[in-house]
Amino acid sequence: MSVTVHSLGCRLNLSESEQLRGVLAGTGNLVVINSCAVTREAVRQTRQAIRRARRAHPDARLLVTGCAAEVEREMLAAMPEVDGLVANTAKLDPRAWNVPAATPRPVERKRYTRAFVQVQNGCDHACTFCVIPQGRGPSRSRPPADVLREVAAHRDAGVNEVVLTGVDLTSWGADLPGAPRLGQLAGAILATFPDLPRLRLSSIDGAEVDDELFDLLAGEARMMPHVHLSLQSGDDLILKRMKRRHSRGDAIRLVERLRARRADLAIGADLIAGFPTEDEAMHRNTLAIVAELGVVHGHVFPYSPRPGTPAARMPQVDPARIRARANALRAAVATERARWLGTLVGTPxxxxxxxxxxxxxxxxxxxxxxxxxxxxxxxxxxxxxxxxxxxx
Structure with missing residues (x-):
C-alpha cells in the first residue's frame, strides 16, 4: 500500500501536503493532487500533474484537492483520470478521506530542511483579481498553543528553521480571543524556543504589519532579514483597481523604515504584469518600484482572468503585451538580484x-x-x- 501526494502552488500547499502524508499514511494505493488555481497557468499545470500521475499510477485511486478542486470543480471532476474531489477546507480532516479516526499518523519530514508551519488559512479580503477566497474560504487562525506544539515537534526533530505560512499571514489572530497580532505570535515562538536559530515569514501584507512584528523584523537576530511583500503593483491607480489596501508610497516607506534599522534586509515581492487597464506608464511605475525597493526575490505573475472575479470583467490587456511586461519585470528583478549578490561576495x-x-x-x-x-x-x-x- 502506498500514498503519493503531489503539491502545486504556494508554500501553504507544501505544508498541507506534508500533513496529508501523515493523515493518509497506510490507507491504500492512493494518489493525491494538491492543486493550485491562482492563475490559468496553475490550473493547466494541475491538469498536467493529474495526467502524469495517472500514467505513473494506473491502478491507484486518484483524488484532487486544493484550490483548483474548488474553483475548477466541474472541469476537474470531468477528467477521466480523476476518481474524486476532496473539499479544500476539509482536506486535513481524516473523515474527508474515509480514514479511521486513529489516524493521522506522525508526519515524516525528512525531505525538508526547514519546517513550514501553517498558522492561518483563508482570506477575508476581496482583491479583484483573486480566487483564493473561493478556494480556501474566510480567514481562520490557529491558536497559539497549537502553533507552539508544532514548533516543539520540529525542534525535537532537529529542524533549525521554521517558516510561518498562511494565505493572509499577517491577518493572523483577528478571529481569536483578544485579537492578537502576528508579532505577538512570532515573539512567543522566539521566547518559548530560545534555541531556535531561525524564524522566517512567508509572504506578508505590508498594510498589516503591527508594531511588534516590525520591531522583530528590524532588530531580532533570529528573525530572518527577509521580507516578501504581497506588493502586486507599483502604480497607485492599479492598486486601487486591485482593491489592495496599500499605496506605492506605503510600500516604499515600510521598506525604508525597516532598512533604517536593519541594513542587511532582503526584499521580495509578488508582482502582477498586465493587470486590466494597465497602460505603459503604469507598467513603468511597477518596473521602477523594483529598483526603488531593491526587490531581489521576485515572483512575477502574468495576469490571467480568473472565474467570477471583478477583474475578469475589466478591459483586458493584450496577452502578448502581458507576456512582454512579465519578462521586463523578471529582467528588472534579475538586475537587482545580480547587483545584490555581488555585494555579498566576501561577506561572512x-x-x-x-x-x-x-x-x-x-x-x-x-x-x-x-x-x-x-x-x-x-x-x-x-x-x-x-x-x-x-x-x-
Missing part, C-alpha cells in the same frame, strides 16, 4: 544547508556549499564568487 554568511549541495543564507541568498555538507545543518560561509546565479 550563516547558511542553512539543503539536500542538493546548496543552502540559503539568512537573507535567502542561494549559496553553493562544500561537498558532503549535511542537509539541515547551519554553517558559516564567506563566498568568494558568483557562479550561475549562486554565491560560492
Amino acid at each position: 554568511l550563516c547558511v542553512l544547508a539543503e539536500n542538493d549541495g546548496t543552502g540559503h543564507a539568512a537573507n535567502f541568498a542561494p549559496v553553493r556549499l562544500p561537498p558532503g555538507t549535511g542537509a539541515g545543518t547551519l554553517l558559516r560561509i564567506t563566498p568568494r564568487a558568483i557562479v550561475e546565479g549562486m554565491l560560492q
Whole structure:
C-alpha cells in the first residue's frame, strides 16, 4: 500500500501536503493532487500533474484537492483520470478521506530542511483579481498553543528553521480571543524556543504589519532579514483597481523604515504584469518600484482572468503585451538580484544547508556549499564568487 501526494502552488500547499502524508499514511494505493488555481497557468499545470500521475499510477485511486478542486470543480471532476474531489477546507480532516479516526499518523519530514508551519488559512479580503477566497474560504487562525506544539515537534526533530505560512499571514489572530497580532505570535515562538536559530515569514501584507512584528523584523537576530511583500503593483491607480489596501508610497516607506534599522534586509515581492487597464506608464511605475525597493526575490505573475472575479470583467490587456511586461519585470528583478549578490561576495554568511549541495543564507541568498555538507545543518560561509546565479 502506498500514498503519493503531489503539491502545486504556494508554500501553504507544501505544508498541507506534508500533513496529508501523515493523515493518509497506510490507507491504500492512493494518489493525491494538491492543486493550485491562482492563475490559468496553475490550473493547466494541475491538469498536467493529474495526467502524469495517472500514467505513473494506473491502478491507484486518484483524488484532487486544493484550490483548483474548488474553483475548477466541474472541469476537474470531468477528467477521466480523476476518481474524486476532496473539499479544500476539509482536506486535513481524516473523515474527508474515509480514514479511521486513529489516524493521522506522525508526519515524516525528512525531505525538508526547514519546517513550514501553517498558522492561518483563508482570506477575508476581496482583491479583484483573486480566487483564493473561493478556494480556501474566510480567514481562520490557529491558536497559539497549537502553533507552539508544532514548533516543539520540529525542534525535537532537529529542524533549525521554521517558516510561518498562511494565505493572509499577517491577518493572523483577528478571529481569536483578544485579537492578537502576528508579532505577538512570532515573539512567543522566539521566547518559548530560545534555541531556535531561525524564524522566517512567508509572504506578508505590508498594510498589516503591527508594531511588534516590525520591531522583530528590524532588530531580532533570529528573525530572518527577509521580507516578501504581497506588493502586486507599483502604480497607485492599479492598486486601487486591485482593491489592495496599500499605496506605492506605503510600500516604499515600510521598506525604508525597516532598512533604517536593519541594513542587511532582503526584499521580495509578488508582482502582477498586465493587470486590466494597465497602460505603459503604469507598467513603468511597477518596473521602477523594483529598483526603488531593491526587490531581489521576485515572483512575477502574468495576469490571467480568473472565474467570477471583478477583474475578469475589466478591459483586458493584450496577452502578448502581458507576456512582454512579465519578462521586463523578471529582467528588472534579475538586475537587482545580480547587483545584490555581488555585494555579498566576501561577506561572512550563516547558511542553512539543503539536500542538493546548496543552502540559503539568512537573507535567502542561494549559496553553493562544500561537498558532503549535511542537509539541515547551519554553517558559516564567506563566498568568494558568483557562479550561475549562486554565491560560492
